[in-house]
Amino acid sequence: MNQSFIIGQYVPKESPVHALDARTKLIIVFFYVLVTFSAETLSSYLILFLFAACGAIVSRVHPLFIVKGLRPIWFIIILTFILHLFIQRQGEVLFTVFGYAIYDQAVIQAAIISSRLFLLILMTTLLTLTTTPISITDAVETLLKPLKSLKLPIHELALMMSISLRFIPTLIEETDKISKAQASRGIDFQTGRWRDRLKAIFALLIPLFISAFKRAEDLAMAMEARGYRGDYGRTKFRELKFTSLDLIVFLLFIIIVIGFFYFNG
């Protein structure tokens, strides 16, 4: 069904981007997102885009993966662009479409907002394409560790995150299987009245929920059988390592950010 939907899909490759510590990537993506929201000038956008593009090239992930990953988002990006184009009513009238005036500020705003969206998704897709879900959750867990002293269940949160990430492909597969089975029993998900289609969704969702609950039960049982008792006394098999590569990338990123603020005025 939605096999092209690759958010959260890891592509194993040997590249500097893959080799980076997950914490480094997470911190950089976090600040990149923050910085993107304050971007206003064309040159600052160019800098941000260059950074993301370099990352994508160095990661050696096939560009088709990235394009495909962005596909479900294109629609939102284009919609945002069009909405802004029509809603913004500032500046001078540039031209009119069917008697509706388009303002120059609207064009600029629309371009800014949609390129922001594009950059955010590009960067986060790059993160998930080059980092295994496990290392992402490990990174989240270590980065949030200080909050443990506030009695926040960080380990449990990280575990929930990794379990849900792990089961996305499984659930997609399951959905595919059940929808094929119900289609063979004469259900039509694509055409027909919307009421029928809504009913059709139930024939898909109920079995899906039931199997998800069963899976969760089995998983809990399997974890207990292997002596799981939270993070108490637990060591890590894969340790995150901060290397000189991470340091270089951090420095590079800081330079980019300084350059960004210089051009952003």
Add this chain to the structure above:
Amino acid sequence: MEIVFENVDFTYQPNSPFSHQALKNISLRIKHGDYAAFIGHTGSGKSTLLQHLNGILRPTSGTVRIGDFELTTKKNNAIKSLRRKVGVVFQYPEHQLFEETVERDILFGPKNFGMDMEEAKHKLPVILEEVGLPTDVLQRSPFELSGGQMRRVAIAGVLITDPNVLILDEPTAGLDPRGRKQIMSLIDSLHKKKRMTIILVTHHMEDVLRHANQAFVLSEGELVMQGEPVEVFQEEERLQDIGLGIPEELQLINQLQQALGLPITYHHQSPSELGKDIAQALHAGGNR
């Protein structure tokens, strides 16, 4: 309904990094009333091939003909009536149950196909008897039943639309030996009494030998062997090359032939008859 594949190719997600050709130039013919078995390793393309039989998947190139229906790369709007004629029991079909009662779940297919509901209701007891369920399960929730019973409910939900062709993808996976035997004899009786064309995917070579009259061997998306099961299983080495074995009976016969030169052939005898044949052959050999 006769089933014909003509040079069928199928590629998952063409023109992408995920692109994967699952079927390569498949041509085959399954006559009306045949009992055809598909064997092959996991990932050999069996399930992909099955999904072409009721239009869940369409060939990337080539043609599939099922009776009067023709499936090509183009969309076919008559797909729903095809699906009524071709029933599919998927792997672990109990996962598709969702209604509040067994009755409603079984009647889900007839409702979707716009069949006469009264008539379908009348057929319920017959169908239940066929699959070996008591009639008092009708008003129960399918989720209260055991795994084996759930599978029967799912099979009943396919049989009630009276398909001409019945496709079963590993229908006995995860069942105990008794459940397996019951399902296999149910399929046999559907084949013999209702003259249904049966298409079975299985990993049990014994079942292929015992029940099917046509065997198709798939390997990495290609149809590598086809013919009567006894003939196909003659080529033990070739089967072993693609990771498949041959039924126990034939293994035993082959070994006896090689080691002792006993003149035994397989002609669908039961294990005890085979035992007698062996004893007889040994006896004759001893007299010589």
